[in-house]
Amino acid sequence: MSDSAVLQPGLQQPGWQVDRFIVSMALVGLALLGGLIWLETAPFMVALFIVGTVLGMALYHGAFGFTAGWRNLVTKKSGAGMRAQLLLFGLSSLIMVPMLHSGQAGLVGAVAPVGTSLVVGSFIFGIGMQLGGGCGSGTLFTVGAGNIRMVVTLVFFIAGAVLGSIHLPWWLDQPGFDPVPLVSSFGVSGAIVVQFVGLGLIAWWVNRIERKAHGTIERDELLWKGQSHGVLRTLLSGRWPFTWAILILAAGNALTLAIGGAPWSITFAFNVWGAKALEVVGVNMSQFEFWTWDYPAMALKDSVLTNIPSVMNFGLLLGAMLAAGLANRFNEASRNRPEGRQFLAAVVGGLLLGYGARLGFGCNIGALFSGIASASLHAWVWFACAFSGSLIGIRLRPWFRLPN
């Protein structure tokens, strides 16, 4: 056991194995990158880097995967993961919709056009989720935790996102209309109530499926206590009850809005990373319309350390790595290397995720979570289309030798 240390914080608790090497590497990475951001940008960027780190830990320790939650509902008729997501959306909506409309200058919600691009993109993204093995956040936190297959997914996620950025202007010219903020029609309170009704209806449907299959409903999403260890040890080494992850993720998104001026998003950074890589090999990205728009052009030209999604993604990766080290589970999912069709699934899934995320204006975080937290109609359309695509992805998984 050369790479692990056995800690015994209490006589009543069994030994707690920590992967010291991974924890050290994650802490060194956090210190180096955090110091660089502090020196070269501004304190608010460091704050967002820390928020990203905590979100990465929450996603890992809470095992908060959107993809598995949707799949478990379809294949195992188990709704806890899905209900946890609905609780998260409801709580964030309650906090962030009033924040966005408090009159404070400089806050912008995650709103986006509703049209062909959104429908096609989110549907494709849903297929990609099940083949690639994760959504935007799921891909990142599993990569941070050392999952080799998800590294393949991430590489092709980035490639697909860049391809999507090149095609997005054409898709935007297809039928569609401008963003529809629910607050414009219903007011702040009304928009929250309308969204609660929508979330409640979905929860009722999820419960119905679970009760019909199992005769009862397991309320795992409402558990407050870890199953086997004390609070401190569970906090550091997992696994967190869903409620902890819900609270941290909701607080993290609200903090991102308060500090950065816009809700949490992930996949735009993939576009920037991919486009920068292409420029290094001589491709002039400004020949493509997307990269002439103000925000993408600014992000491409300047340092990744000034790009909020990139900075938060770096934090998320290192936070997940730290969490995996504390749980002594780094790289555990990679003991069986992906081969043949499983590898192909990561490639195809990654491309679909990236292309779909760009056309659909984000992933489960930027479009769905932050979209509902901003009371934008596009988030609900995204949800329906991505879930439909996910149903097809689930059906395709066995061909790719992926377990359901």
Next chain:
Amino acid sequence: MERAYSRTRIVVVLSIILVLILVDHLNSPTFAFNSGQGNVETALSQRDETACAPCGAPCPSTRN
């Protein structure tokens, strides 16, 4: 339990990522600005409030 990864590989991968970030930053307007060069446009608060989507896409109604 047998370790599931190579320590060297972890160090190499993390170092490569850090170097890429550094190279990107050293060639950026923000670094030039921090080094005392004037007349450079930095993007610390990257935001296009006229955009219609978080990625900076314009509104469909503004497109011909």
